[in-house]
Amino acid sequence: MPKATPLHYLRAALYYAGFYPVTIVYAALCLLIGPLLPFRARFKLFTAINYFYIGWLRLCCGVRVQVRGREHLPENGAYVVVSNHQSEWETLFFQILVRPQAVVLKKELLKIPFFGWALGMLKPIALDRSQRRGALKQLLAQGARSWPTRFRC
Template identity: 40%
Template sequence: MNVLLPIRILLFYLLLSFTAFAWCLVSLVFAPFMSFRTRYRFVVQTWCRSAVWLAQTIVGLRYEVSGAENIPEKPCVILSKHQSTWETFFLSAYFEPLSQVLKRELLNVPFFGWAIRLLKPIAIDRENPKEALRQVAKQGLERLEQGAWVLIFPEGTRVPVGQVGKFSRSGAALAVNAKLPILPVAHNAGTFWPKSGWGKRPGTIQVVIGPAMHAESEGPRAAAELNQRAEDWINGTVADLESKV
């Protein structure tokens, strides 16, 4: 297996790239005529499930989910640890419809970015953090009112295993303003799919969905307190997962 692993990884990327290109072309033709929920299932959920399946079948990246019983019936704000690309695929397939906060530059990627534009993402300019916060607050509330989950990686970018990034309060502030809970998600995907390089390590990724967290009051202080609770739970759970690998 170790000898063949580099070949498997190369095959995985070739198939992932081919399916992404082909599916983006198909989506650009048919998706504009679909409702948002149907469009999401057709464009995102189908392809992301195939990406997770390819990683499992070819590279040996299996996964286990615990805490699914904590998912509220009504869509809310999801705060997740960000270590790799895998969790982006997984969460986009697991929750639907979902609107993700992402960097604006991704919308300019040929075919891929064009397809993303059809899915109501919250595309922010990281060079303008104040405007980004206002955008997340405004568009995030609109997405929630439209019945979509809002996924935010509060660290803003992928953080290597064993490291912790600063948590933005934008997700907590959005949850407080919308009077909805935060759903925290922890995982150890970076152990098997590192942030840097093409290398992959077969194994079972653990995904833990925590209990929904509600603000105890309103306003900036409530958002700061809620954000800290989510940060403590996510970082603590991730540290526990990593210690067991």
């Protein structure tokens, strides 16, 4: 892996200088407007910020992506997409790549001010990581409840 240069740090600082203020303002907006919207409209509004994040990352840091095999994803019905979770990037990009979706996440994330509160309005499948044995049961139960009511094709 190449060694980070001062330019890399400058570009990363520029990215975060835009990322954090925009996130706080956008999350506040979503918290105000989100409860008034039906789920699908709320999902579109809340996840639209990811287009900014990916574009801003490209502009500030030069990150580009090429997706191969997208044509193999089913057009209808439920399916599971799993990432190796190497970074925050795929979390942002998956919101653009696979729409609509039910996100599986750590329950603790819902406690983060603004971000977690807005994320909670998307009704994610929140797993309690302290109960590892029951995590799969939680996932299956919450997933079965969320699909028919929110994501009819």
